[in-house]
Amino acid sequence: MQIWNGWGDETVHMDLPPAARRLVRDRVGRGTAREDFPLEKMMARVPGSRLPRHPLITTDPEVRVFHSHGQSLPDWVALRRGNLNRFPDGVAFPATAGEVQKLLCFAREQDVIVIPYGGGTSVVGHLNVPEDDRPVLSLSLERLNRLVSIDPYSRLATFEAGVKGPDIEAQLRAHGFTLGHYPQSFEYSTLGGWVATRSTGQQSSHYGRIESLFAGGEIHTPQGTIDCPPFPASAAGPDLRQLILGSEGRLGILVNTIVKVSPIPERDEVWSFFFPSWRDALEAVRSMAIDGVRYSMIRLSNPIETMTQLVMAGRERTVNLLRQYLRFRNIKDAEGCLCLIGFIGSKRQVAAEKRLTTSILRRNRGISLGRRMGKAWGKNRFRAAYLRNTLWDMGYAVDTVETAVTWDKVTTTMEAIEKAITEGMDRWKERAHIFSHLSHVYPTGSSIYTTFLFRIADSAEEMIARWKAAKTFASRAIIRAGGTISHQHGVGLDHRPYLEAEKGAVGMEILRQAFAHIDPEKRMNPGKLVEE
Numbered sequence: 001m002q003i004w005n006g007w008g009d010e011t012v013h014m015d016l017p018p019a020a021r022r023l024v025r026d027r028v029g030r031g032t033a034r035e036d037f038p039l040e041k042m043m044a045r046v047p048g049s050r051l052p053r054h055p056l057i058t059t060d061p062e063v064r065v066f067h068s069h070g071q072s073l074p075d076w077v078a079l080r081r082g083n084l085n086r087f088p089d090g091v092a093f094p095a096t097a098g099e100v101q102k103l104l105c106f107a108r109e110q111d112v113i114v115i116p117y118g119g120g121t122s123v124v125g126h127l128n129v130p131e132d133d134r135p136v137l138s139l140s141l142e143r144l145n146r147l148v149s150i151d152p153y154s155r156l157a158t159f160e161a162g163v164k165g166p167d168i169e170a171q172l173r174a175h176g177f178t179l180g181h182y183p184q185s186f187e188y189s190t191l192g193g194w195v196a197t198r199s200t201g202q203q204s205s206h207y208g209r210i211e212s213l214f215a216g217g218e219i220h221t222p223q224g225t226i227d228c229p230p231f232p233a234s235a236a237g238p239d240l241r242q243l244i245l246g247s248e249g250r251l252g253i254l255v256n257t258i259v260k261v262s263p264i265p266e267r268d269e270v271w272s273f274f275f276p277s278w279r280d281a282l283e284a285v286r287s288m289a290i291d292g293v294r295y296s297m298i299r300l301s302n303p304i305e306t307m308t309q310l311v312m313a314g315r316e317r318t319v320n321l322l323r324q325y326l327r328f329r330n331i332k333d334a335e336g337c338l339c340l341i342g343f344i345g346s347k348r349q350v351a352a353e354k355r356l357t358t359s360i361l362r363r364n365r366g367i368s369l370g371r372r373m374g375k376a377w378g379k380n381r382f383r384a385a386y387l388r389n390t391l392w393d394m395g396y397a398v399d400t401v402e403t404a405v406t407w408d409k410v411t412t413t414m415e416a417i418e419k420a421i422t423e424g425m426d427r428w429k430e431r432a433h434i435f436s437h438l439s440h441v442y443p444t445g446s447s448i449y450t451t452f453l454f455r456i457a458d459s460a461e462e463m464i465a466r467w468k469a470a471k472t473f474a475s476r477a478i479i480r481a482g483g484t485i486s487h488q489h490g491v492g493l494d495h496r497p498y499l500e501a502e503k504g505a506v507g508m509e510i511l512r513q514a515f516a517h518i519d520p521e522k523r524m525n526p527g528k529l530v531e532e
């Protein structure tokens with residue numbers, strides 16, 4: 001069963017080795033575990049529904065609590081510390097496109113706000129219930145989870161948009177295909193949610209980001225249906241698929257989604273490499289990207305993340321061996337960087353790409369650590385998210401900020417983000433443990449993904465204030481550096497104040513006018529992405 005106030009399945013637990021517990025305590029101070037706000041009390045707080053009765057809508061308080069939030073840090077604080085105070089008036093679970101249509105008609109007739117709900121894994125406030133005189137309906141896509149058709153000849157599959165990661169792969173694998181889209185939230189997030197937030201998977205360097213996997217589909221808007229056929233290419237004016245991608249529920253409900261699929265590959269391998277310095281490692285991965293090496297993923301950790309990952313994985317022996325190696329090469333202990341690199345393809349293709357990679361990495365003083373760490377990463381790729389539960393129970397909160405910048409700005413931006421988070425926490429006389437990695441590497445630049453860990457405060461208000469200081473300072477640092485406010489998580493409420501800095505006033509007006517035309521009554525997920 002899914003945990004109501006944290007991440008994932010309640011039977012899964014990720015433990016932290018003693019050295020990792022010591023590391024966290026040394027870096028940020030002793031955490032104090034706080035008692036969680038109980039579900040029964042939360043349910044008692046849910047007010048009576050303002051919705052008229054409807055056969056497709058439930059007003060059950062527990063279901064309403066579950067659909068009132070995503071997985072952002074403010075969502076966690078609201079749930080765990082008990083200051084969640086806005087809930088949808090009802091939740092609908094349509095099982096057909098016809099039922100979605102009926103619910104949209106009901107919403108129009110009864111003047112109801114609709115929040116499309118995929119897997120509820122948003123980390124930037126996409127699903128929060130607005131304060132409004134109108135009732136709010138959460139429209140869950142959970143039952144729209146089938147493979148509608150597959151065309152192996154054109155390598156296209158049509159799915160209902162509420163299908164979750166594991167169900168997509170299971171249904172495709174039966175036909176010998178894969179979508180290959182693996183965000184860390186894979187277990188719970190949905191195809192419709194991926195499209196609506198422009199999601200990125202861990203192996204997107206091989207399969208493509210969701211924007212290149214999304215071939216077409218059908219979105220039900222308050223003005224009618226937009227149908228995008230899966231043209232392989234088109235010069236017929238601006239591509240409406242680009243409007244749907246990243247629309248964050250503002251245009252309507254994506255019901256059917258056509259995606260490009262690939263045959264299941266012969267080989268899918270992840271290797272680990274180690275570099276004596278960040279500079280060497282950065283130059284190596286940039287060379288791989290511009291020299292056209294066909295990797296499936298590159299994850300380059302900075303020195304603090306390298307140390308943290310090794311300690312958290314309980315790899316003290318590896319840490320000691322690396323230390324000996326660094327001493328032997330006369331390199332300072334705190335400067336080494338770990339890099340995971342993946343390859344997908346036939347046995348021959350993988351061997352060729354691996355050879356090319358090894359020669360590039362050697363030129364940059366990289367050494368191969370073999371496949372063991374890559375295999376461990378593969379095993380835990382979706383389980384690492386459960387550490388957030390473990391850390392919270394120890395008295396620590398974890399959040400992330402992410403961006404993408406061109407190569408000339410990668411190091412300065414990463415340093416500026418980390419410094420900004422430190423300054424935000426300084427305001428509260430608190431320390432944060434901060435580390436970063438490059439998660440997706442492109443020929444023109446890279447994404448930067450920074451994690452910060454800090455102590456839970458006594459009150460929910462102070463907790464949010466600490467988080468806000470770090471998040472605001474980091475977001476401003478991203479804008480100052482010329483980065484995008486999000487490489488993969490989207491905009492929602494949390495990134496909304498920074499969107500104009502990258503779209504400009506004219507760009508923002510285009511978005512506002514598009515939403516106003518399709519949804520003049522501001523019914524579809526109002527306030528997200530663009531302010532009203």
Ligand SMILES: Cc1cc2nc3c(=O)[nH]c(=O)nc-3n(C[C@H](O)[C@H](O)[C@H](O)COP(=O)(O)OP(=O)(O)OC[C@H]3O[C@@H](n4cnc5c(N)ncnc54)[C@H](O)[C@@H]3O)c2cc1C
Pocket residue numbers: 007070071115116117118119120121122123126127141161162182183184185188189190191192193194195196197198199200201202248249250252253254255385488489490525528
């Ligand atoms: C532990 C964890 C790890 C994560 N890792 C990644 C990662 O590796 N890569 C990444 O890109 N993101 C990641 N995320 C963020 C999140 O999983 C993505 O944003 C994901 O795409 C959201 O999908 P969802 O189905 O959960 O959508 P939801 O969270 O339910 O909704 C997100 C937005 O999409 C809209 N929406 C959902 N379905 C539809 C639909 N059918 N039609 C119209 N609008 C719709 C909603 O209204 C909302 O605005 C992670 C989140 C967590 C908690």
